[in-house]
Amino acid sequence: MSAPVRIGNCSGFYGDRITAMREMLEGGELDYLTGDYLAELTMLILGRDRMKDPNLGYAKTFLRQMEDCLGLAVDKGVRIVVNAGGLNPAGLTDKLREIAVKLGVAAEFAHVEGDDLTGRAAELGLGQPLTANAYLGAWGIVECLNSGADVVVTGRVTDASVIVGPAAAHFGWRRTDYDQLAGAVVAGHVIECGTQATGGNYAFFQEIADLTRPGFPIAEISSDGSSVITKHAGTGGAVSVGTVTAQLMYEIQGARYAGPDVTTRLDTVTLTQAGPDRVGIGPVSGEAPPPELKVSLNTLGGFRNEMAFVLTGLDIEAKAELARKQLESWLTVTPAELDWELARLDRPDAETEEQASAILRCVVRDPDPNKVGRSFSSVAVELALASYPGCTFTSMPGNGAPYGVFTPGYVDAQQVPHIAVLPDGSRVDVAQAVDTRALAAVADPAMPEPLPAGQVREVPLGAIAAARSGDKGGNANIGVWVRTDEQWRWLAHELTVDRIRTMLPETENLTIVRTMLPELRAVNFVIEGILGQGVAYQARFDPQAKGLAEWLRSRHIPVPQALVENQPEASPEGPSIEEQA
Template sequence: MKRPIRIGGVSGAASDRGVGFAQLASTYPDDPVDVLIGDFMSEANMTSLGARKVEGNSKGAYEPSFVGALTPALADIAKYGIKVVVNAGAADTQLLHRVVVNLVQKRGLTLTVAWISGDEVLPAILDRAKSDPKVFVNVYSGEPLSSWSFKPLYAQAYLGGLGIAAALQNGADIVLCGRVSDASLIIGAAAWWHTWDRRHLPQLANALVAGHLIECSTYITGGNFTGFKQLEEGGRWLDLGFPIAEIGASGEVVITKEKGHGGMVTVETCTSQLLYEIQGPWYFNSDVTAILNDVRFTQIGTNRVSVTGIACAPPPPTTKVGITAHGGFQAEVLYFVVGLDIPYKARMFEQQVRHALRAHIPSFSHLSFQLLGGSAQNPHTQAAATAVLRIVAQARTAAAIGPNKFLRPLVDLVMASYPGGTFHLDGRMGVPRPVYEYFVTKLEQTEVRHAAHMHDGRVVEVPPPTVTRVFDRRQPSDPGVSLKGGQFGETTRAPLGMIAHARSGDKGSDSNVGFFVSDPEQYEWLRRLLTVTTMKELLGGEYNRKEIDRFELPNIYAVHFLLHEHLDRGVSCTSTVDFLGKNVAEFLRAREVDIPRKFLRNRRDGGKL
């Protein structure tokens, strides 16, 4: 039986540190990896690069940060025979292929480069929509594509990992992809290494979850982790190490990290990352569906966690598709509000702005006033007494929110505004910038022409799955059973985050948030506390009256919620500050609940904030 494959997750986004490829490749003799994977795609650059592709921008529509990260690692990648799999092709994978081939040739290396096609599906979408206008609906809002008020200009399907496996099997050293799903990078590498095919559903499901755990690089080694204070000792929050997934022939998974760098891999960091951006107990991929209800993490050594309890089902017959359209333009202005009466000052200025813009507002598609923060009680510094009033405008045309119709009128009000009224001197955000609308729907996998393009000109076709399962449109949901008074002893009113970790993220306009604790008794309290009804109360003024789904993960002491349409249309066109939904968890952890005193006494700090 072949040894486990070791896959290093060295990039979680186009904005991630660019050192991972070179770092893990250079330490191969002491800490070997077989494959380096890099996730460079998000709904932000999917839309902007898709638009760039359609517009024929000479810069290309791939993710250039990948080229910069790969270049210093190439010599060691070739020396040690490390494979590279990335989705940095974005909307121009074939062009990226030419760029990387030229890069390899200039350095006199013998690495072979393949690329994956099939994700560009706009013609299939338009043809089907023409014959059946009701066939495509938005998976978040239920809106039919036929009634969408924007013109589709680009569409990408989320591909599975078997095209990657085929490319590696046929001799590729570097595999470049466009919109494969994030975890497909790991599925493809593991399927190649262990010669799995679509009949190996349990193994593919385990690889899918392993992929989800390491796809965001250092998110699983301490980044975006609510237990971050544990990392201060010894400076472990400096230079967080990149994660490594070890996947065995039977699908067994161990998560670890590179040696000699900061961060940590624990049951808690793995739980946190598992809860990130999932939509419920069913975790879909074009190759397999992983069922998460009984997932379990076990600490088997320092920075080593095993993953078990993953069930599987066939993949759905459809795959996710993101459709991009020009959404218009956005501009914003920041005003600072300090000290006493902050809400009143903000209300005065909002009314002044609406009056000043009254001739232009009918041409806006959106105008909002967002008061960010507030003044501390008896503030020790002026910064602690400062809030920000963010004014955001959107319109279909740049002219409608041009500087003379938005930025200038807001600046001109400074002499007539509230006490201390001051605007941010950098007015660049007040100049209109393009935003892109994003419509998420589903397309039959049989409509996707998935293929691997090899270095020698061969094209390896990847057929769609023949065994699939149709799932309900809505994930399983349990509203929960409320606490009984006194069930866990005397309580103290305190922030939920005194006891519970949490993690949240975005999928289109939906936001998810998962909470977890450290022991069975705390979990029994947490799952009874966090019902759907309680979640609505905790959301307070943020609750949008939309559906909330809930499910429990008892083996990892977690409760998960999906907040439908909680975000403003998604990252590519949102008008909100929390455009990725990451701070939904932090807001909710700051909300006060009745916490059993015994849980607070058991904290290392005695329950003190």
């Protein structure tokens, strides 16, 4: 088959736009529609659902979407592949069959399982977590599609696998077609987060003419693994080299992007603006996957509570110190963890009371809910008439809530079952990769020639650079890129690990790893441990590091005067192929 396969996305997370499935089905032609509903935090949420009811553990919103759209998808011949099964793909598939009967729609359903290792966690050396799910690949999805399934439900597969599976089935790729698989992984990584590929969370968002309601993305994947990223005509947002680069930089670690089916070489990715709202991704190099699978481990870490004090006007530091001293001395029991953070949001001689106020947060954690419940928050409220002048709070006291801890684990792939359950109920064992290659760092590419010395100006980094940040367990990444070769010559030399430590003081004592991606004019930084024990632990006020990149962009840095003055003309479409040549 030489024609590209059109694969759309209608969900980037559990809770994404509920109408997106219908919008994508009605908006234009598709061969497949996919959705990503899982994340590290989502697995914890689904684990708690399953504790309450063993019949749950899947993304319930997907059922609502299918009640609305199953008939439409079947009528249009669009096949659906989603990871909404979470911890219970079989249970979700049974519910879908009930919906089909209720609607009178003739449809075939299949699911993929084997990723749930919770019952075997101890024997695999993974401890005793609430959830333990290995990241499976795309070949179970391929089996289900080849069996004639109209809807395929999976548990924990890699985010890109729901896109790689349809492409591999459509073109009949082999397990060792690593370049083709790698190309599909890149396309999948771009579209799996939904509207982040069409302008959402985009650093240069003001260049996009209409971001009111961005459309969801589509990947047109060709038989060699190259692709074009686009969206339905008439939808909001934009697809440009910039928006696609932004998503490519999201939650990556290094130049080798490891997966269960292929290790993708991100340092071989090239982008071209192929037309309005069309970005071409050239052929990508792939390598054999590592011999181990990553496992998502979620554990209930204990209970957490928080009180936030508002400090207004003068003597902010002294007021904070008084509140700390009083609360700690009044507590009858001391929680295992008691952390204070003063956010100096106030400004002198402020024109509004809010602008004159700072926030003092006290966060407590303990295995015993009684030590962080009313016994803590009630004491905080008792300070109201006995503490610093103007004492008030952002919210009233509450009981402690459970919090989770995420840790990654790794197991030999051969110890993890991968099972495709076909529409007729038959079960197919899908072999794990036999041809493997241990993961290793990529040597640093050659540095570009530095710019000649000249006048510089102190400006925000974001005056010339875009960035995107995200979370991976306790680590965060920040991908930073620029749009011209001259800017790249400056960025590659200037934005070093030491410079990041200076610009982001929180990182001073943390390990930072830098990776250069010259084809994208980008550098990626992985900051280890900045998120503590993962998003559910809430180690910092931005637990998923969503705003970390924008903080970096706001920090001032000496930039050559010529780069500041000679900015490329803003264009939501990015440079054309002719301009890039």
